[in-house]
Amino acid sequence: DAGVIQSPRHEVTEMGQEVTLRCKPISGHDYLFWYRQTMMRGLELLIYFNNNVPIDDSGMPEDRFSAKMPNASFSTLKIQPSEPRDSAVYFCASSFGGFEQPQHFGDGTRLSIL
Amino acid sequence: AQKVTQAQTEISVVEKEDVTLDCVYETRDTTYYLFWYKQPPSGELVFLIRRNSFDEQNEISGRYSWNFQKSTSSFNFTITASQVVDSAVYFCALSEYQGAQKLVFGQGTRLTINP
Numbered sequence A: 001d002a003g004v005i006q007s008p009r010h011e012v013t014e015m016g017q018e019v020t021l022r023c024k025p026i027s028g029h030d031y032l033f034w035y036r037q038t039m040m041r042g043l044e045l046l047i048y049f050n051n052n053v054p055i056d057d058s059g060m061p062e063d064r065f066s067a068k069m070p071n072a073s074f075s076t077l078k079i080q081p082s083e084p085r086d087s088a089v090y091f092c093a094s095s096f097g098g099f100e101q102p103q104h105f106g107d108g109t110r111l112s113i114l
Numbered sequence B: 001a002q003k004v005t006q007a008q009t010e011i012s013v014v015e016k017e018d019v020t021l022d023c024v025y026e027t028r029d030t031t032y033y034l035f036w037y038k039q040p041p042s043g044e045l046v047f048l049i050r051r052n053s054f055d056e057q058n059e060i061s062g063r064y065s066w067n068f069q070k071s072t073s074s075f076n077f078t079i080t081a082s083q084v085v086d087s088a089v090y091f092c093a094l095s096e097y098q099g100a101q102k103l104v105f106g107q108g109t110r111l112t113i114n115p
Helices: none
Strands: A005-007 A010-013 A019-024 A031-038 A042-050 A053-056 A065-071 A074-079 A088-095 A109-113 B003-005 B010-014 B019-021 B024-026 B032-039 B046-052 B059-061 B064-069 B074-079 B088-096 B103-105 B109-114
Touching: A005 A088, A010 A019, A019 A088, A019 A109, A031 A074, A042 A065, A042 A074, A042 B103, A053 A065, A074 A088, B003 B088, B003 B103, B010 B019, B019 B109, B024 B074, B032 B074, B046 B059, B046 B064, B074 B088
Parallel strands: A010 A109, B010 B109
Antiparallel strands: A005 A019, A019 A074, A031 A042, A031 A088, A042 A053, A065 A074, A088 A109, B003 B024, B019 B074, B032 B046, B032 B088, B059 B064, B064 B074, B088 B103, B088 B109
């Protein structure tokens, strides 16, 4: 079975540009999570969805960040405008069920903002 | 508030040695789950094991074993006869029933197995 699919794997762009990260969760999973990983802060939860509805976005750092899940098989994380401090690895994860279920992660998007 | 501490930032051992990765957690909830994930040099996060708060039985899977002790709030991970392929960053994580589906990760332990 296909795992969580993220695109692109790598993104290099200049400060001020809009960045869109994409995620396809595992089919049948009803939870989708976006994380950011940096050396300084480790793995941070940005936002998560349940049945396509955003439930908790308290981890989204600023209004420059937004996330959508238009259907059960697709989600985007957008940064506009991007800044160098947004450089990180962004992971998408999905799970079936609630807190007791393991989250399955995509390979991540390595984002570099110059 | 939930918290996970992995005090060992980096561990380096020689191949075939046994190594234990420590994980200490804090929670006020009585119902929770603990997880271990592996992040190899290629960067992906791989789920290894899940344990719920009501099951303190240790678990063994091949060269991997996990020791869960509620009395000390610890969920330690041991690799027996380590191999170079075990080199990775290992994360311990906690999910609470009252934690609104949030998975809180420790800072990770970078394990290097030298040939």
